[in-house]
Amino acid sequence: MSPPLTAIFDIPTSAPVADKDGKVGPAEGTEANPIVLAGVTVAEFDDFMSYFFKFALIPIDKVPANRREKICVNLMMVACLWDIAEAKVYAKEVLEGLKLPAARMLELARKFAIHEWVEDAVKQLIPLCGTFDSDVALQLGPITMSILYQAKTELDLERMYVAHTAPKLSTIGQLAHGTCNRHRDCEKAVKAGRWIYIGKKVLHPTKPMALADIGEHLNTFIFPGMSRKCHEDMMNDWTTNTFQQESLIESAVAGVTAFHKCCRIS
Structure with a gap:
């Protein structure tokens, strides 16, 4: 034996x-x-x-x-x-x-200390906060629910900020790619097209664009009425801009994992 x-x-x-x-x-x-x-x-x-x-x-x-x-x-x-x-x-x-459903996987991850299941489950569950039925709520428990809802709230706030904030343009004479003779018109073009080309996509009710994908999306077209020089300058700034989306998700994953490590198999 x-x-x-x-x-x-x-x-x-x-x-x-x-x-x-x-x-x-x-x-x-x-x-x-x-x-x-x-x-x-x-x-x-x-x-x-x-x-x-x-x-x-x-x-x-x-x-x-x-x-x-x-x-x-x-x-x-x-x-x-x-x-x-x-x-x-x-x-x-x-x-x-x-x-298995993400809530069930997270429940089992807590029960048996399988921490590698946490990240994928958390990423699936955060967007669903507010739609959980009583069975899912019982599976997750109050502590995990609070972590997920906090992450969802913070991510929604960041999306609102990005959707209603125009991409940054340098001031006249400070363009990285040279001077733009119609910079004022470029600023107006960005403000006019911001909601159409960014805001509506970021806040789409069923298929919102990931914040990390906005740069690639903007790189595929130029706002109507915007010069190529200003577009290149805007994209140069955008590629160095960092959003908090990934760090917020990582924080939620870390919080749930830390909670699981405090639990005993039961």
Whole structure:
């Protein structure tokens, strides 16, 4: 018997448990379930043993997706409790292949300290803040919800600022690419076209343009009535301008991860 399994069967029995009527019985187990292990349910141990015998009766890929998720969650619970690395890796890979909803992935990431799942889930969930139903709210919990909503609020404020602020143009005589003889007209062209070419796209209700993509978008055309010299100068400034979008998301990911690290498997 391998050392990890030896350790499992050396674990003392659990505290007395209540039956279906609420009556507390002995901790030594019953004829139906003779082994009672601390912190492990019968279902969890059954699924662990199914993995241990490599799903000899029904291969995992033949099991329905919803049942497959339950099996792997139970397996992950036992594997984390007894620190069985191979089982954790297996359960993690199967769960990743199921393409579960982001809220569920974040819930499991917290439960089993799988921190590499946090970033993708947070990026998917931030834009959805305000649309969560009660089930999703329960999955995320109040602390994670507050982190996501704060990030969403700050990102929305930045989008509003960018949408209503014209790209910067240098003053006359200070252009990096030479002097523009109709600089005033260029300023008017930018102010007139800002909302059409930037604001409406950044604040689109269903497919908003990412702030990081604005520079590439602006580089594909010149505002009507704007000189090429002023356009080049504007793009030179734009490429050096940094938005807070990525840092705000990174901050949310860091906050959720830090919270998860404070949680215990339960």
